[in-house]
Amino acid sequence: MKRIATPALALAAFALTAPAFAGGYSEPVVEQPVITPAPVMPVAGTDWTGGYVGATIGYGWGDNALDGADDMTYGVYGGYDYDFGNFVLGGELEYNATEMEEGDNSLDNLTRLKLRAGYDMGPALVYGVVGAAYGEADINGASYNDTGYVYGLGVDYAVSDNMTVGAELLQNEFDEFDNSGEDLSATTLGARVSFRF
Template sequence: MKTFLLGAAALLALAAPAAAADIPARPYTKAPAYTAPQVVYNWTGFYIGGHVGGAFAGDNTFQSSDARFLGGVQGGFDYQFAPNWVVGIEAQYSWLPSNNHGILFPAGTLVTSNTDQLGSVTGRVGYTWGPALVYAKGGYAWRNNNFGASVGGVPTAVTTTGNNKDGYTVGAGLEYMFAPNWSAKAEYQYYNFGNTTVTAGPADVVGVRGREDEHTVKVGVNYRFGWGGPAASRY
């Protein structure tokens, strides 16, 4: 019996390598390549922010063409659709320091048309790709303006027509989402408040007519609530 068991064990030992040789080798499988998640940017939502920049008079009949600093705030709402178009509405307010340079007329009359506040409510439409948005805007504009005249440093009365506080504005810009819920923008905005004509006052300014407008360049930052900023990741 012992001899039989030893013989069977020896037979199994000899058969095992042969059986193993008949088992095919496990095929090599390459690990799948890593795919980075795709960030989806969504411009839909409310936002608030601030801006700084400069203003330049478009017509120097009554205003100095020197650049003036401006700063202010803005807020609005955007809606993204179809899928790369964005429409929205924005309210904006800018403050400008007083401009006391004025324009000196031939007979010595100094006229100042000083706009120290600008406001607007505009619609805007834009096209986005990823974190960038290029847009155009336009709508209602408002200003606070002080029109006056002096001779030899002494204020003198003048009467005008026009000199509107209400007008229109158009502009365009580029906005970029640089972090979740945060975007930065650069824009040009033009304000037009019609024409002002002096109808009574010193002889050298009576009948003078000038356009009341402003060209502005601004940079700003917005904080976007809710859906603004990277909305999700796709794998």
């Protein structure tokens, strides 16, 4: 009887555990994390509309009555721009003192009233300049002052909402400077820092 009971118990135990082996082994399902792409934010353009003030330092060299004169220039300026989208139009008043001299001839200072027109490239503004220039100079030891014209190119770059850095290359022309019998020309290249409001 013991011989029959042992196999019968083993068979009963197997029958009870058989459902656990049904279907065989299967890999557990692991849910993959859902990755959503970061939202695409539109690149905000720079709005150049508003007033600004700043300072400039640079270098100048002369021609005609100032032939051979070259040295430092430095000054202050203020203006206002209006951004029409891709086109920016503005005006600026600038005062520059200069150390340009050669012998008895020197350019003491320049005051410029400039019209700026440029292309809005986002954080950069590339522009052209035309306007009037007023200069005070010594020619052959005598003091003169006169009004001429200025033209050139410039670029500003916005480093923050309220601060820009830039550069301007300007040509200043005075024909028959204050009836002195001499033409006077000066080229200036200046680095600029502006605070916008």
